[in-house]
Amino acid sequence: MRNIIVLGGGEDQIPAYREGRRLGYRVIGVDQRPDALGAAEADHFLCMTTRDPEGIALALGPIDVAAVISPASDAAQEAVAELSCIYRTAHQPAPDALRCSVDKGFFRAVVGRLGLPTYRYAQHDNVDELTKAATSMGYPLIVKPADSSGSKGITVLDGPTGLLDAIEHAWKYSFSRQVIVEELVAGRHCAVESFFADGRLAFMAVTDRVITGPPAMISLSHIVPADLGDSVQARLREAVTAICAAVGHQHGPVNFDFVLTPGGDICFIEMGARLGGNGMPLLVQHAFGLNTVEAAIRLALDEPLHISTSCRRTAALRILAVDVDGVLTAIEGLEALERMPEVVDVQVFKTVGERVRAYTQAGHKLGYLIMVADTHEQLETALDEALRTLRFVVEPDVKGAE
Structure with a gap:
């Protein structure tokens, strides 16, 4: 049986394990955490870092690998790309598109060159x-690692106080020790989840993105479709197509975060030439009937791509989280939540008795809630009710305790 390697064993990679097995492949999972969800899902699991392709290949030996994939992870x-070369798989990522995913400054330069x-x-x-650049730009500013994702290492500053601490914080999450400081762009936060086939933008979903406030600015929810108007949608499609053409991304998933400014400018923040995280493929499947996880795997296998949607619904994805570190002692209202007609999927990744973390980065989420409705207004009303219904009870850590 041929193998598919999935780098990462978290909740956003698990759908790839299941799709790979459904398509008839043996799935090899890699994650440095021995308790990663992928350890129980994989046919064969390697407990090691996903950033060591030579070590992974050495541990696996001369096996038949049909594809390598890592949804939702820029770090991998x-x-x-390197494992795809080592095992000579059919699909090879475009080098410049890959660099955009792991080097925010490079992506900013691409956007600038395109005007x-x-x-x-x-x-x-x-x-x-x-420090010199921050002084020149003025405040407010965002400080973040240039090669990380999931809101890790981000700090928003209103003034110079705390700048050195913010740089040190970003360094902790940067493999290259590259830190980027940038202007805080005011406006409406949105996201794009898209798929290219033969150089053509075959699918694009645009979401309104609700984020936490400073200092971390982490995604809390996505609502699709974002009501941006025909003109903005057209400019967005043109810009996404131009960026992907410039970096050679002809095939496969690609996602963007952008801010629509009060003046109507589309300011791209980040790009990931891979499936989006935070449950975005799940949202796309319920809103449009498109299984982007299956499509991404079939692309990696060099199979023909058939990107088509079977429905178009107003849908929301809410990231479930808590605001304190501690032990989860109860989950209240889950059965009542699941009986709500608008709720189409609830996934909770933690069980009672487990430790949980305050939502200061995407990796600390507790689960996903997916809801659909006929209108945005109905969806927002139902989402408010759902969040009142579901409650995570946490016994907080005692300050100073080990």
């Missing part, structure tokens, strides 16, 4: 250069 994309709206930024590994 370079290893995806698309941009904003001031500076990327460096030297604290003096970063």
Whole structure:
């Protein structure tokens, strides 16, 4: 039996394990956490970092690998490319598209060369250069690692106080020790989940993205479709197509975060040449009837792509989380939540008795809630009721306790 390697064993990679097995392949999972969800899902599991392709290949030996994939993880994309070369798989990622996923400064430069709206930024590994750039730009600013995702290492600053701490915080999450400081762009936060086939934009879902406030600015929910108007939608399609053409992304999934400014500019923030995280494929499947996980695997297998949608519904994805570190002692209202007619899927990744973390980065989420309705207004009303119904009870950590 041929093998598919899935790098990462978290909740956003699990659908790839299940789709790979459904398509008839033996699934090899890789994650450095011995308790990763993928350990129980994989046919064979390697407990090691996903950023060591040579070590992974050495551990696996000369096996038949049909495809390598890592949904929702920028950190593993370079290893995806190298393992694809080592095992000579049919699909090879485009180098510049890969670099956009792991180097925010490179992506900003691509956007600038295309003449698309941009904003001031500076990327460096030297604290003096970063401090000088911050002083030149003024505040508010965002400080973040240039090569990380999931809102890890992000700090929003209203003034120079805390800048050095913010740079140190970003360094902790940067494999390259590259930190980027950039202007905080005001406006409406949105996201794009799209798929290219033979150089053509075959699918694009645009969501309104609700985020937490400073300092972390993490995604809380997505509502699709975002009501942006025909003109903005057309400009967005043109810009996404231009960016992907510039970096050679001819096939497969790609996602973007952007801000629509009060003046109507589309300011791209980040790009990921892979399936989106935070349950985005789940939202797309319920809203449009499109299984992007299956499509991404079939692309990696070099099979013909058939991107088509079977429905178009107003849908919301809410990330379930808590605001304190501690032990989960109860989950209340789950059965009542599941009986709500608008609820189409609830996934909870933690069980009573487990430790949970405050939602300061995407990896600390507790689950996903997917809802559908006829209108945005009905959806927002139902979502409010759902959040009142479901309650995670946490016994907080005692300050100073080990």
